Amino acid sequence: MSNTSNHVLNFGAGPAKIPESVLKKAQKEFLDINGTGMSVMELSHRSKPFGAILQKTKDNLAKLMDIPSDYSILFMQGGATTQFAAIFLNLVAKKQDELIKLGKEKEEIVVDYFVTGAWSNKAVQEAERLAPAVQSNPIRVNRVIDVKQKYGKFGTIPPPSEWNLTDPTKHHVAYVYYCDNETIHGVEFPFVPKVNETVPLVADVSSNFLSRPIHVPKYAVVYGGAQKNLGPAGVTIVVVRNDMLVDVNVGPVRPLMLDFKTAADNNSMYNTPPTFAIYMVGLTLEWLIEEKGGLKGIEQANNSKARKLYELIDQSKLYKSPVDPHCRSHMNVVFRLPTEDLEKEFLAGAEKLHMHQLKGHRSVGGIRASIYNAMPEDDVDRLIEYMIEFEKKHSP
Numbered sequence: 001m002s003n004t005s006n007h008v009l010n011f012g013a014g015p016a017k018i019p020e021s022v023l024k025k026a027q028k029e030f031l032d033i034n035g036t037g038m039s040v041m042e043l044s045h046r047s048k049p050f051g052a053i054l055q056k057t058k059d060n061l062a063k064l065m066d067i068p069s070d071y072s073i074l075f076m077q078g079g080a081t082t083q084f085a086a087i088f089l090n091l092v093a094k095k096q097d098e099l100i101k102l103g104k105e106k107e108e109i110v111v112d113y114f115v116t117g118a119w120s121n122k123a124v125q126e127a128e129r130l131a132p133a134v135q136s137n138p139i140r141v142n143r144v145i146d147v148k149q150k151y152g153k154f155g156t157i158p159p160p161s162e163w164n165l166t167d168p169t170k171h172h173v174a175y176v177y178y179c180d181n182e183t184i185h186g187v188e189f190p191f192v193p194k195v196n197e198t199v200p201l202v203a204d205v206s207s208n209f210l211s212r213p214i215h216v217p218k219y220a221v222v223y224g225g226a227q228k229n230l231g232p233a234g235v236t237i238v239v240v241r242n243d244m245l246v247d248v249n250v251g252p253v254r255p256l257m258l259d260f261k262t263a264a265d266n267n268s269m270y271n272t273p274p275t276f277a278i279y280m281v282g283l284t285l286e287w288l289i290e291e292k293g294g295l296k297g298i299e300q301a302n303n304s305k306a307r308k309l310y311e312l313i314d315q316s317k318l319y320k321s322p323v324d325p326h327c328r329s330h331m332n333v334v335f336r337l338p339t340e341d342l343e344k345e346f347l348a349g350a351e352k353l354h355m356h357q358l359k360g361h362r363s364v365g366g367i368r369a370s371i372y373n374a375m376p377e378d379d380v381d382r383l384i385e386y387m388i389e390f391e392k393k394h395s396p
């Protein structure tokens with residue numbers, strides 16, 4: 001947030017920076033939303049004014065992402081982590097539904113996971129945890145590739161020749177899952193993994209949601225938490241193709257709150273939705289459309305910010321990227337310095353210049369500059385200036 005004397009640069013990975021004009025609009029409307037005399041937080045979720053906010057948010061998301069009419073937009077709770085379970089339960093249910101109709105309801109179902117960083121690793125572990133509890137069918141969880149198992153660390157996306165995708169002509173594949181941008185390791189898919197078109201493709205886009213155009217028809221489910229690119233924590237957006245919606249009584253037992261069809265049938269209001277978070281997402285979408293030129297505009301801005309940072313890192317003798325160039329994240333730029341002491345000094349110096357939350361995730365260390373949609377290029381330029389100065393003082 002800026003004021004004239006003390007401009008703070010927030011490089012946090014999430015909850016992350018929110019565009020200043022969005023915060024100001026929310027502040028302006030805080031006590032009186034649309035002439036109601038009430039804060040949006042005080043409105044019934046079933047009231048007309050909130051209904052209008054929800055609908056506009058859905059319409060703007062559909063417009064921005066070019067979401068076809070046979071998809072539903074769901075506002076769910078429990079963060080992206082809850083979706084690790086929800087995806088498994090709903091999509092296994094969908095496959096079981098198909099198998100029941102074919103008279104093959106006892107046959108094995110396979111779920112395929114790309115494991116390219118900490119978040120897809122958590123997702124596959126959740127599937128492995130839940131699989132034995134499915135009573136109707138044996139479920140096999142297959143790692144298409146596990147980069148850490150194969151290479152000893154995360155930091156690359158191996159080519160298709162190294163993938164072990166399950167053949168859908170020989171097995172019942174419920175879905176293929178991947179995490180488009182691994183927030184902790186700074187690894188982003190530079191392409192959409194090519195899978196058999198009969199197999200539902202699922203992407204976790206939590207940390208690069210709306211950072212560039214995306215071709216929704218390639219996916220059965222695209223989902224992400226809001227707290228990086230879309231607003232505050234508390235709401236998770238799930239864009240799901242309607243043929244994935246299965247009666248809650250079919251397939252593995254799942255809580256109603258995790259059931260996609262229940263959410264879709266109730267317009268995300270089976271229970272009280274996180275109204276304030278949805279409102280903030282709505283404001284952020286308006287900002288993207290009105291001030292940033294939609295997804296094409298924001299993609300250009302994001303590319304420019306990331307390119308500058310990686311160019312500096314690659315030219316430097318001090319900073320080192322642990323990620324292969326072809327799959328470096330445009331959102332979370334991770335880098336190392338030669339020693340942890342130097343990294344500490346780097347962070348302390350940055351703090352003095354009001355550059356905050358640059359510390360890498362506690363599981364990996366190092367530095368991480370998260371430069372989401374809301375991060376202005378000027379702030380990235382300030383970071384670059386600091387990095388250049390720091391290197392001059394500490395050349396190895």
Ligand SMILES: Cc1ncc(COP(=O)(O)O)c(C=O)c1O
Pocket residue numbers: 014078079080081082119179181182183184204205206207225
């Ligand atoms: C890519 C990705 N997936 C999932 C999650 C988990 O999100 P949540 O904390 O909202 O459950 C995160 C959180 O940072 C993330 O970056």
